[in-house]
Amino acid sequence: MHLPTLIGIILLLNLILGGLLMVIYQLRLKQRCFLYWAISCWIFVAGGLVAAARSYVDMPWLTHWFASLLLIAAPLLAVKGIQHFRAPRSTQGWRSQIVLMLVIALGLAALYPVYTWISPITSILIAGLFIWALYLLLNIKSSMQLPQQLLCMFFSLHVVTMLLQAGSMLVSLVNVSEPTSAMQIDAGVIASAVVESSSATMSSMLYITFISHLLLTTTTALMFPLLVFSKTEEQLVELANIDDLTKLFNRRAFFKDADKQFHQARKNKSAMCVLMVDLDYFKDVNDTWGHAIGDECLRWVAKTLKQELRDTDIVARVGGEEFAISLPGVDFELAHLLSKRLCKRIAEAPLQLEEHSIPLSISIGGVLCTSKHKDFHSLLSDADKALYLAKENGRNQAVFA
Numbered sequence: 001m002h003l004p005t006l007i008g009i010i011l012l013l014n015l016i017l018g019g020l021l022m023v024i025y026q027l028r029l030k031q032r033c034f035l036y037w038a039i040s041c042w043i044f045v046a047g048g049l050v051a052a053a054r055s056y057v058d059m060p061w062l063t064h065w066f067a068s069l070l071l072i073a074a075p076l077l078a079v080k081g082i083q084h085f086r087a088p089r090s091t092q093g094w095r096s097q098i099v100l101m102l103v104i105a106l107g108l109a110a111l112y113p114v115y116t117w118i119s120p121i122t123s124i125l126i127a128g129l130f131i132w133a134l135y136l137l138l139n140i141k142s143s144m145q146l147p148q149q150l151l152c153m154f155f156s157l158h159v160v161t162m163l164l165q166a167g168s169m170l171v172s173l174v175n176v177s178e179p180t181s182a183m184q185i186d187a188g189v190i191a192s193a194v195v196e197s198s199s200a201t202m203s204s205m206l207y208i209t210f211i212s213h214l215l216l217t218t219t220t221a222l223m224f225p226l227l228v229f230s231k232t233e234e235q236l237v238e239l240a241n242i243d244d245l246t247k248l249f250n251r252r253a254f255f256k257d258a259d260k261q262f263h264q265a266r267k268n269k270s271a272m273c274v275l276m277v278d279l280d281y282f283k284d285v286n287d288t289w290g291h292a293i294g295d296e297c298l299r300w301v302a303k304t305l306k307q308e309l310r311d312t313d314i315v316a317r318v319g320g321e322e323f324a325i326s327l328p329g330v331d332f333e334l335a336h337l338l339s340k341r342l343c344k345r346i347a348e349a350p351l352q353l354e355e356h357s358i359p360l361s362i363s364i365g366g367v368l369c370t371s372k373h374k375d376f377h378s379l380l381s382d383a384d385k386a387l388y389l390a391k392e393n394g395r396n397q398a399v400f401a
C-alpha cells in the first residue's frame with residue numbers, strides 16, 4: 001500500500017477511535033479510563049502530524065523534540081487509563097507521570113544538538129511504556145480472557161517492532177556513511193516516510209512499523225471497551241449473586257445453583273442433603289457487643305463453614321444470621337457427622353475479637369433428599385422444620401427431618 005495513504009489511515013483511525021472512546025466516556029457516566037484513552041489517541045494523531053511537518057518546515061525543536069514528546073505522551077496516557085481501570089478509586093495521582101514526562105523532556109532536550117538521535121530514543125521509550133502497559137494488563141483479573149490476551153499480544157508485537165525500529169535507526173546513525181537510511185526508518189518517522197514514499201527504496205521496516213500501528217489501533221479500539229464491559233458484567237453478576245458481608249453466595253444464587261444440584265441428584269438417583277444453619281441467640285451478641293462485632297461474627301462463621309466443606313458443596317447466607325448448605329453426593333450418615341462437626345467447630349471456643357470473648361453456637365436442620373421431595377422448595381421446607389426442632393430442643397445441635 002502507498003505509505004502516506006497507510007499513515008493517513010492510521011491517523012484517521014486514531015482520530016475516530018478517540019471520538020468513539022470519548023462518546024463511551026460520556027455514556028459510561030464519565031468513567032475516566034475512557035477519557036485517558038481518547039486523549040491518548042488524539043495526542044498520537046497530533047504527534048504524527050507534527051512529525052510529518054518535518055518535510056515542510058525546518059524546526060527540529062517542533063518536528064523532532066515536541067513531536068517525540070507527543071508520541072511518548074500518547075502511550076503514557078494509555079498506561080494511565082489502564083491504571084485507572086484497574087483501580088478506579090486509587091488515590092494514586094499524576095505525580096509519577098508528570099515527573100517521568102519532565103525527565104523525558106529534559107533528556108530529549110539534551111539530545112537536541114544531535115537531534116537525529118531523538119527518534120531511536122523515542123522508539124525505545126515507547127517500547128518501555130508498552131512493556132509497562134503489558135505488565136498492568138497481565139495483572140488484571142478477569143474471567144473473560146480474550147480481550148486481555150489480544151491486547152497483550154498486540155502490545156508485545158508493538159514492543160518488538162519499536163525495538164527493531166530503534167535498532168535499525170541506531171545502526172544507521174552509527175554507520176555515518178549511510179545518513180539517508182537513518183532518515184528512511186526514522187520513526188517519528190512519519191515525515192521521512194512521506195518524503196521517501198515516492199522512492200522505490202522504501203524500507204520494509206517502515207511498513208512493519210505502520211502495520212503494527214494499524215493492528216494496535218484496531219485491536220485497542222475493540223478490546224479496551226470489551227475489557228471494561230466484561231469487567232463490569234462480572235461486577236454486576238457478583239453484586240447479584242454474592243453476599244457483600246460474608247462473600248458467600250446469597251439467597252438468590254443458592255436457590256439457582258442448589259436447585260440444579262437437586263435436579264441432577266434426582267436424575268442420577270444419587271444422594272443429596274441440605275442443611276439450614278442458624279446462629280443461636282445472635283440478637284444477644286448484637287445487643288451486648290454491638291452490630292459491628294455481630295458482623296465480624298457472621299464473617300467468621302461463614303469462613304469456618306466454608307473451610308469445613310468441599311468445593312462442590314454450596315454454602316450461602318440466605319438470611320440475616322441464617323445460612324444454607326447444599327451437599328450433593330452426601331448421604332444421611334455423612335451429613336449427620338458433618339453437621340455435628342460444624343456445631344462443634346463453632347462452639348468449641350469463644351471467638352476472640354478485639355478484647356472480647358464471644359461464645360457462639362449454631363443450630364442445624366438437615367434433610368436427605370428422597371422421592372417424596374418433588375421440588376427443591378419442599379426439601380428446604382423440611383430442613384426449616386428440622387431447624388425449628390433443633391432450636392426447640394435447646395440449640396447448639398443438629399436435627400434431621
Ligand SMILES: Nc1nc2c(ncn2[C@@H]2O[C@H](COP(=O)(O)OP(=O)(O)OP(=O)(O)O)[C@@H](O)[C@H]2O)c(=O)[nH]1
Pocket residue numbers: 245278279280281282283284286290291292293294295298319320321391395
Ligand atoms: N450484626 C448483624 N446482625 C444481623 C444481621 N442480620 C440480622 N442480624 C441480627 O440477627 C438477630 C436475629 O435475632 P433473632 O431472629 O431474634 O434470633 P436469635 O437472637 O439468634 O435467636 P435464635 O435464632 O432463636 O437463637 C437480630 O438481632 C438481627 O438484627 C447482620 O447482617 N449483621
